[in-house]
Each structure stands twice: as C-alpha cells, then as structure tokens.
Amino acid sequence: MSDRTRRRLSAALLFGCAGPLPALAQSGLPVLPQWRETARRVADAGVALEDLAPNAPDSHTVQRGDTLWGISTMFLKSPWRWPELWGMNLEQVANPHLIYPGQVLVLEKSAGRARLRMATAGDPAVASVPAAGTVKLSPRVRSELLENGAIASVPLNLIGPFLNEAVVFEGNELDGAPRIVATQEGRVVISRGETAYVRGDLAGARDFRLFRELRPLADPLTREVLGYEGRYVGTAEFVRAGEDTVGPNGKPLVVPATFRITSTRLEAGVGDRLSPVPQQELVAYVPRPPAGQVEGRVIGIYGDGLNAGQNHVVAINRGRRDGMERGNVLALWRAGRDAADTTVRGQRTAMRLPDERHGLLFVFRVFDRVSYALILDVLEPVQRGDRFSQP
DSSP states (O other), rough: OOOOHHHHHHHHHHTTTTSHHHHHHHHHHHOOOHHHHHHHHHHHOEEGGGGTTTTTEEEEOOTTBBBBHHHHHHHHHSSHHHHHHHHHHTOOOOSSTOOOOEEEEEEEETTTTEEEEEEEOOOOTTOOOTTTTTSSOOOOOOOTGGGGTOSSSTTTTTTTTHHOOOOEEESGGGSSSOOEEEEEEGSSOOOTTEEEESSSSTOOOOOEEEEOOOOOOOOETTTTTTEEEEEEEEEEEEOOOOEEOOTTEEEOEEEEEEEEEEEEEEEEEEEEEEEEEOOOOOOOHHHHHHSSOHHHHHHHEEESSSSEEETOOEEEOOOOGGTTOOEEEEEEEEOEEEEEOOOOOTOOEEEEEEEEEEEEEEEEOOOOOOEEEEEEESSSSSEEEEEEEEE
16 A cells, blocks of 8 residues: 555545545545535525524634534534535535635624625635635545545544444354464463464455454343444454464364454453454545434443543444434433422422433444444533433
C-alpha cells in the first residue's frame, strides 16, 4: 500500500467513511433525498427566529476541528435538525459534507425568518473574510476530498476506535473461530509486536481482530438476549501458514499458523478467538432524528464500567430491524424518582415524578437487534435500563 493510499484510507476512517477507495472516488459522501428535500424547503423560506439558538452569532469562521454538529448547535436549538442548517445556505454549499476551515458563515434575519449564507471575499457583512482564492465555495467531489480538510459531521475521533472494536455477534460464532493455542516462548500474555500461534480455518483472511469471552446483551424489560458482545483484545496479522505433518515417531503432528500481534487493547493470550477484519462500506455520519417514532432502553455500557458519561459508548436495544440507522440522534431520559405529597396535614400521597430528558445519543453502529451509540452530552451518569426516545 502506497503512502498516498494509506493517507487517504486513514482520512476516510477519520471522517466516518471506510470502504473501497474506488467507491469513494465515484460517489463521494452520500446525500439522501430526504435531506436534500428538507434543505430545499428551508432554503426557500429560512427558519423561524424562535428556532435559532439563544446566542446564535451573526457570523462564524469555520475552524479546524469544527464539526457540522457543533456548528448546528451554535445556530440552532436542535442540532439534529442539521439538514435545515444546510438548507439555510443551500445555494452556496451544494454538498453539506464539504464545509472547510476558513469559510465564513453569515446569519441573516428578516421578516421573522433566518437564513445562513457563505460570505465571500470583500463581503461588507464580515470584515475578516479571507482574501480571494482562500475561500472554497464549490469544491468538486473527488477521491482526494478528505485530504483537503473538509470538516466532519460529528467528532468522529471519539467513535473511530469503536468501528472495529464494538461488535455484536448474533450467536456464539466465536466457538468455532480460529484461536490462539500457544505463545512465543510460552508467555502467559503477549503484547504488540510479539508472536502468537493459531489453529483453525482462516478462510484466506490475513488481518484479524482478537476477542475474548462473549457477553450476552439482554433486553432489560423482556430479558430476551438480543446479541453477544465480544470483549475486544486487539488485532493480529497472518505471517506464516500452518501444516499437518508427521513427527519423528511417525504420529500425526500439527504445526500451527504464525501470527504477529499488531495492536492491543488488552494483553492477548491462549484461548483468544480471531475474527476477520470486515470490509467497511461507505458511511456518512450525518446527525438526524429517526425516520419514525422510536423508544427503547440502554442495555449495556461498553467496557467494564457500571455507568457512562459524555463521550462514552453504550449499547441500545434497537437495531436495523427496528428502523435504526447510523447517524440517528436520540434523547436520553432520567427516570422520575418516587416521592410523597405531604402538603396536606395528616395525609401522605405516594407520587412518581415524571421522567426528565437529560442527554443525547448518537448512533454510529447498527446491527440487527442492537446498536452502539455515543453519548453526546448528559447531565447525570447513564446506566443500563435508562430510556431513550425521539429527540
């Protein structure tokens, strides 16, 4: 793999797009018809002033490290209404994924409506617009798109490590998977760069993820097992094939395959199972609400924690079969506590206070019955069994 190809692939992973480079070159990042329709509708009328964030700035210069989610938060009360932000400057931003550092967004208000447009060099509304030639107004979609520094939709550096690590298996598939059977010099644990010996059918694959025991993910209400979460250990690459041979005594002898440990989250050891690194399809992480009404529960905290906070990952009991999609934004709810009304002398009335919304989830991996979501913001620690709904 050339250095140029490696840089492009790394950039694609960072921006939430993994997959064959030709597909990226041909189509760029997808823009779904419903987003485009919303954008056109809003572009015609703008948005109502009451939908703007209370402290929405008159202008904003896009900075390196900005995200569409962050910019939406800056201008709109509901950042998941991202297509509306795009629609507010539809004429000048043909593709919402192509917003670059240095571009200046100007908020215009008139007749109770607001629109967002891109400033140009010499714009009287903004004195600090860069000189002509440094503001890219209509960049062409091409394979080098991500090398040019277009900003991401959400802080994808937070979920990047989980794109291969957070995996839900439908059943106990790892029981028959290739496994580490011995280590170099009989070591109990092995780290990055060290050698492991593996038996099992590799099916022609060369790059593998390592998993330990599978943990069932059960619905907290129905107790139904929705899938099995593998405890991620690291990655390993194929070095040399094994073989069946005959020992000096004439008895059959097995020579295991040789692997090199390429990365570790935990120290690897005998018994760890191998699963091929899958080819990722082209993905655009675009914040938006689910297409239909949805409600469910958090069924697990990724890792070993009992609760989770901002930027942590949780598993939820809704997946592809429930209409969940990557990019869906969900509202987190804090369960109302039990209380008592003692305001009337001699009476004590039991009460249950209403649930309170206290955070947002961003879905980034979807399986059949389970999804993984990043906690974008939250007021109190999230626990297994917490409820989520439409934002």
